[in-house]
Structures are given as C-alpha cells and as structure tokens.
Amino acid sequence: MLSEPLAAWIGRQRWFGGKGRVIDELSIESDVELTSGLRHLIVAVWQEGSRDRYQILLGERTELPDRLAHALIGTIGDTYLYDAVHDSERMSWLLEGMAHDVNGNGLRLRHVPDATIDTSQRSLALGAEQSNTSLVYGDAYICKLFRRLIPGVNPELEIVTALAARGAPHVARPYGWIETDLDGTGTTLGFMQEFLSNANDGWDLALTSVRDLYASLPELPAAEAGGDFSAESLRLGSATARVHHELATAFPTDVIESHEVKRMAETFRRKLGRAAAEVPELRRHVPAIEHAYHQVELLTHEVPVQRVHGDYHLGQVMRTPTDWVVLDFEGEPGQPLAERRALYSPLRDVAGMLRSFDYAARHLLAGHSQAERLEPRAQEWADRNRAAFLEGYAEGGGIISRGDAALLRAFELSKAVYEVVYEARNRPSWISIPLAAFRPR
C-alpha cells in the first residue's frame, strides 16, 4: 500500500504544514500518470479531525541512481518510488508541458501568451523554502510547486500575470503555470517565473549591513559605518509605492468606512486573543496592544483599500543590478484564500516591511555575548532604515497621511503578533525578536 510509506515520508518534509501532530490517515485522492515514470498525486492528510491536501510528483524507477537516494519514499515490488522534484530528467516534462500547453490527465500546463520557453534547461530543486518546492531551470526560470493545495487560483499567479501584462516594473516576468480542478474549481499547482540569477535577497543584504555596523570599531554612527543600507531602503520604499499603484490600477479598489474600520480592530483583537492563548509570552503585552487597537476604533475617516502583497518582508524582495523586484504575492501562508485575496489598506505591507527592518537589526543579537552593548546600535539601524523606507514610499507616490499613524501602528503590532505565533511554532529561539515590538516607546 502506497499510503503507508507516503504518510511516513510526508511528515518529515519541510513543507508539510502539519508537523508536530500525528497523521491519523493519508488517503490518495487522485493518482494520474503524466508520462512514463512520473505520476501526479493529490493526497489528503487527516490530523485531529481536519484535512489538508498536498500534491506529490512521484517518480518510478526500477533502479535508483545514487543522486536520487535521498528522495526515496518507498518501494513496491521492484519499483522505487521517490520524490520526482529531485529528478531533472522527469521535471523536463513540466517545462515541455508548459511550453506546448499540454493537457495531461486532468492537469493543464500553460505558458503565458508571448512567452517562449527554452525547454533545454535542466532543473534543480531549491532546498531552502518552508512551504513550497521551487525548481530552478538552468539560470532561466524558477517554477514554484505549491505543496499544500487550496482550491482556487493562487494569488501569486493572479497578481504577477496581471501586473506583468501591464508592463509593471518590480515583478519577475511570468512564463507559465500548471493547474487542475479541485472540488470543481480551477486550482493552481505551480507557477513559473523568470529566475533572477544576478540578484540578492533583501534579507541577506540587510544582514550584511547590520553585521558591518556591529563590527565597526570605533563605534561609528549607522550613517558613517561601512555598508549603510539606507539608500537601498529608500529605493525599496519607492518600488513598494510603485507596486501598490500598479495593484490599485490592475485590480478593484474600495474604501472602508469608519464603522468597518471598527470591525478591522475587532479582527485584530480576535487574532490577538487566539495568539495569546497559544503563546504565553505574549500575554503580558495584551493590554498595551489592545490600547493601540482601540486607537483604530476612534478613527473617523474612510480608509482606502486594494489588493496588497500580504506577507511583505525583506525575504520577499530581491535587488537586481538595476532595482528591487518583489516576489511571492501569495499572502500569509496558512490563511484562507478569500482572506488572502481580500482588499486591505496598503499600510499593511508598509507595516510588514517596517517589522522586517526590526527583524534584521535584532536577529544577530539573539544569543550574542554583547547583546546589551549592541542593542542601541540595533535600534539605530532599524530607525534609520525604517525612516528611509517611509521617505522612499512617499517619494514613489505612496500615501501615508497624518491620520494614518494609528492604523500603521496597529498593522505593525498585528504583524508582530502573527510573528510571535510563527516563531513559537517554527523558530522558538527567535521569539524575542517580535516580542521586542511590544516594548513601550
């Protein structure tokens, strides 16, 4: 029986969302052959009464080369079954399929109109991600395979194709996608974009700058230390404003009136309640956070809303030789699709990036022998780069009015609450970073 080895294997995968909970049952909802030696499976995993569905590309070989030994899932008779994302020979089929708009046993592979796909590129599966698996084809494309499936079009495909079709800068060019029907709804299985081979992750660049600052002796002000990042933060602010403008042009916009703003504050509160029930370290900060949320309830002006990025941080932006490119418009992983596609104030993204500057400044302090001495330097770096980002956002046409301060603060705190839960679940040694956001100012 295939479901047994699959259940044992899936629980160990980095992208598996149900870690830490026992798998009560794994059933195979669909199992189709894509080409000889390559099957596509959708499996349902039951844990504590709830079901999540995942896609698996299953390779079959009668001999397993050493390079695929780590991908082994199990054997049935003489056949080795393995995670085919690690098999570049099998993954060529996906590239060919997108290039030629193939329909394969319920899967539809498509290319973006006007895009020509070079099918000679060979794939390599990236190892670093948390919730998906990406295949890099040569240095040309990156195809993200969504592991946990939620019926519907993935917001990343929806947004990037819409923005690119308008010629918007700051997004990586889309090439193709893979979809199927799940519960009768067209559902994105994978999305392929241009691979930015000559670019650096915003998080890595920011950390290099923070490291330079910590190492500078005598202790120079952030502005004078080598590796100052603020010009980049300014440029990133401006790129962010441009992306928000493009999103507001390509998708519907709306305004929410003051009574609905109050409902927003209630949502913040509900999430805070759930988070505090899960993470005890958060509890003593609840009154101060609630006070900040209450300031939102007092607002009397309308708030413009639109499609936003939804999970905006330094790890989602890349610096190419010419400018910043924004990635991963998927929203917060784990949230329902309707929530991820809803309209929000763009201040939510602004707040996300402001939080990320705090993260970058503080992350090297966790466990650092000189953390106390370096704390003011961390604060200085964060303040300087947060200010530059906001200045760039305004220069790029982004609007943050005086009356927005309470909302921006509430978005920041709400993101920090999300982060506390995220760290408690995934990286407990990092929890002090978002907790620092609740210190009195």
Ligand SMILES: Nc1ncnc2c1ncn2[C@@H]1O[C@H](COP(=O)(O)OP(=O)(O)O)[C@@H](O)[C@H]1O
């Ligand atoms: N178009 C791209 N070009 C180059 N690298 C990319 C591209 N898209 C993603 N990456 C790399 O893959 C990492 C993870 O991508 P991301 O879309 O954020 O996946 P996840 O949602 O699993 O975090 C990024 O931090 C980046 O380093």
Ligand SMILES: O=P(O)(O)O[C@H]1O[C@H](CO)[C@@H](O[C@H]2O[C@H](CO)[C@@H](O)[C@H](O)[C@H]2O)[C@H](O)[C@H]1O
């Ligand atoms: O990139 P993902 O879509 O998987 O986002 C999730 O993971 C992020 C961590 O990698 C997490 O971001 C938090 O940590 C970042 C540093 O690693 C920091 O820059 C962000 O500000 C902080 O929120 C993100 O919240 C989570 O959804």
